[in-house]
Amino acid sequence: MIRKYLTSQHKDIIQLLSLTLGKNNAWLFANDNYQLNKDEIQKLNVLIKNRANGVPFAYLSGAKGFYHLDFKVTTDTLIPRPETELLIDIALNLFTDNKEPYNILDLGTGSGIIAITLADKNPHWQVSATDFSQYALEVAKKNSTNDINFQQGSWFDAVPKQRFDLIISNPPYIKENDPHLLKLKHEPISALVSGKDGLDDIRLIIKRAHQHINKRGYLLLEHGYDQQEEIISLLQEKFSYIKTFKDYNFKNRAILSRLK
Numbered sequence: 001m002i003r004k005y006l007t008s009q010h011k012d013i014i015q016l017l018s019l020t021l022g023k024n025n026a027w028l029f030a031n032d033n034y035q036l037n038k039d040e041i042q043k044l045n046v047l048i049k050n051r052a053n054g055v056p057f058a059y060l061s062g063a064k065g066f067y068h069l070d071f072k073v074t075t076d077t078l079i080p081r082p083e084t085e086l087l088i089d090i091a092l093n094l095f096t097d098n099k100e101p102y103n104i105l106d107l108g109t110g111s112g113i114i115a116i117t118l119a120d121k122n123p124h125w126q127v128s129a130t131d132f133s134q135y136a137l138e139v140a141k142k143n144s145t146n147d148i149n150f151q152q153g154s155w156f157d158a159v160p161k162q163r164f165d166l167i168i169s170n171p172p173y174i175k176e177n178d179p180h181l182l183k184l185k186h187e188p189i190s191a192l193v194s195g196k197d198g199l200d201d202i203r204l205i206i207k208r209a210h211q212h213i214n215k216r217g218y219l220l221l222e223h224g225y226d227q228q229e230e231i232i233s234l235l236q237e238k239f240s241y242i243k244t245f246k247d248y249n250f251k252n253r254a255i256l257s258r259l260k
């Protein structure tokens with residue numbers, strides 16, 4: 001019976017029951033005498049085991065909410081983080097004329113959250129999205145209901161001759177020996193880690209970004225809480241109007257800059 005599970009100590013048991021039976025929480029509590037059949041018990045037991053082993057709930061359900069939309073996720077994609085919603089807020093406030101067909105690039109799109117959310121909010125924008133993972137791009141394409149130009153390749157190699165009014169990226173930025181990685185072992189390492197100081201990819205992006213940004217265009221980067229100063233000094237040669245942003249935990253999390 002559902003009741004037996006509801007009173008158990010299994011991690012996220014209510015969500016796991018809901019996922020198994022395709023019913024919402026209210027239904028579960030109203031029907032707590034429902035007897036699960038053999039298939040349902042088997043499915044639930046697998047979910048309970050995986051969740052107890054630390055598999056994130058989003059990988060079990062195959063979905064995660066971000067901003068105003070729901071996204072499919074797989075183990076080929078990073079699970080969208082609420083911190084990244086900050087990039088959307090910044091981007092949406094950047095241009096006052098929403099009818100302009102601004103050219104926007106989301107570098108390292110993963111499940112597509114940044115590109116798809118922006119395209120949904122601003123159908124006039126011409127949005128491109130890249131990733132070097134073909135599997136991540138397949139997920140992003142499934143998530144997309146808009147006309148987004150998806151390209152595969154390492155950073156700017158995916159868009160060799162194009163320029164944009166705004167380039168946004170939430171690149172990998174964790175240090176390779178960071179102890180937090182132990183808790184993230186189910187997510188793709190290539191979406192998380194970027195060399196000894198976590199800045200290898202950000203360095204690559206900043207080095208080439210000026211060749212892909214229109215005059216007075218913007219670069220917006222998410223980064224680790226302790227990387228702000230280093231990134232500012234990397235930006236100073238080609239960029240001005242450097243603006244920093246904290247996330248909802250008051251940690252340094254994003255930097256906006258404008259091509260000189």
Ligand SMILES: C[S@@+](CC[C@H](N)C(=O)[O-])C[C@H]1O[C@@H](n2cnc3c(N)ncnc32)[C@H](O)[C@@H]1O
Nearest residue numbers: 078108109110131132133154155170171172191
């Ligand atoms: C931190 S994840 C961000 C994913 C997504 N934008 C998000 O915010 O959830 C970084 C993404 O960059 C991609 N990536 C890593 N190295 C790359 C490279 N050299 N070129 C292009 N994409 C890369 C990863 O596959 C991953 O999807």
